[in-house]
Amino acid sequence: MKAAIEELKPTINQIFNHLHQNPEVGWKEVKTTEYIKQLLIEHGYNPQTFDDCTGLFVEEGDGDLCVGLRTDIDALWQEVDGTYKAIHSCGHDAHMTMVIGTMLLLKKLNLKVKGKLKFIFQPAEEKGTGALAMIEKGIIDDIDFLFGVHLRPIQELRDGQASPSIHHGAAKFISGKILGEDSHGARPHLGKNAIEIGATLINEISKIHLDPTVSYSAKMTKFHAGCESSNIIPGRAEFSLDLRAETNEMMEHLTNKIEKIVNAISNLYEVDIPLITEAQTAAAIVNHEAQNMMELAIIETIGKENLAEPIKSTGGEDFHFYTFKRPHLKATMLGLGCNLTPGLHHPNMTFNQQALLQGIEILTRAIMNTFKYKQN
Known part of the structure; x- marks a missing residue:
């Protein structure tokens, strides 16, 4: 041969x-x-x-x-x-x-x-x-x-x-939007600060605790908000999440956690945060x-x-x-x-x-x- x-x-x-x-x-x-x-x-x-x-x-x-x-x-x-x-x-x-x-x-x-x-x-x-x-x-x-x-x-x-x-x-790539409302830098109470909402999202994702014997990770890989005017508090933002898991079962648990966190933050700040799964692979x-x-x-x-x-x-x-x-x-x-x-x-x-x-x-x-x- x-x-x-x-x-x-x-x-x-x-x-x-x-x-x-x-x-x-x-x-x-x-x-x-x-x-x-x-x-x-x-x-x-x-x-x-x-x-x-x-x-x-x-x-x-x-x-x-x-x-x-x-x-x-x-x-x-x-x-x-x-x-x-x-x-x-x-x-x-x-x-x-x-x-x-x-x-x-x-x-x-x-x-x-x-x-x-x-x-x-x-x-x-x-x-x-x-x-x-x-x-x-x-x-x-x-x-x-x-x-x-x-x-x-x-x-x-x-x-x-x-x-x-x-x-x-397994891997999953999720895109999301924060649909808040702009406000004047001097009047933050009149808007929904997308950057603060994004920070809360990152902080809560970092607190996810699942079975430590099965590897997994979730992190934000993109966040974009604001414009050239520094005296405008941006109400809208776009972000991307990268999810990894050793098994398909762990990916399902991790995805459920992410969805619950997003729903909770959406209710807390009274803004819509739609998510779209752009691509994924199985373990x-x-x-x-x-x-x-x-x-x-x-x-x-x-x-x-x-x-x-x-x-x-x-x-x-x-x-x-x-x-x-x-x-x-x-x-x-x-x-x-x-x-x-x-x-x-x-x-x-x-x-x-x-x-x-x-x-x-x-x-x-x-x-x-x-x-x-x-x-x-």
Whole structure:
């Protein structure tokens, strides 16, 4: 298998370079979708796109057992050297390359499975809405095992290591408004000071106490009120909240606490404080069977000495909506060490591209192992 991967290496590098140099943000991955579609057609696949959104998927084979492999395809919108632009600073270019590479390797090895394979190129992971769209379209309804992959920063895994699962936490991003009333700086009793209300909100959120054995956090990440005139007390403000929780149950408790605090402050100050959930991700629900298949694939590829423990990450990933919304699904996500520095979402993020070849082999073996052991 390693010899076949080496033969594919020039093609793999070419694919990665193209994807890296042509990033597109969520729901706008038009050229990315078209590039992948045409590439897969050239290699004998029959990709299917969607009429109402970006992204695509491929189905191969037939049978009772269906194994899926998913990648995200969107980039971040980020400031780089003073200019905002799309950039693959989260490694989705690498994820796409590894999934395409797995498909090319399966084709090159002429590996036949007694079942169905499904490859999903999912849009808008960074917006937290892409997986939900795929679920609504029924793309995963017939999948029994689903695998994913994510590059890991040097702080979690060293180059050459791999983990059979990533336990991301749940995340929720809430926007809110304080709809008070302006007043003259000399007559504060005639208005509703949005800044004071915001300060109360921050203070009360800091007092949230939940089960300390399950990690969680809630913080205000944006607050805007006032104008150029310093003698006007602003009655209106906009703010953002970032919520994190180790489990989906803890996220539900945390959200309820936030809503109660906002309602209480709204009543106390007699102002409206509407909240909108802009995006969210579910906490990981890792299946042990799927994890075992990935663990075996890692050992077969890079040796037991390079097998790392499952990773617990405070970051979020919408891959976990698949298992949250479809409990029958057996899923896990490969964590790939690749000397990624300084970190994910950093505009100057770099990693060892040689790791892509290891990732391709691990994912291919995970698929093969699943068919082998589940059908024996």
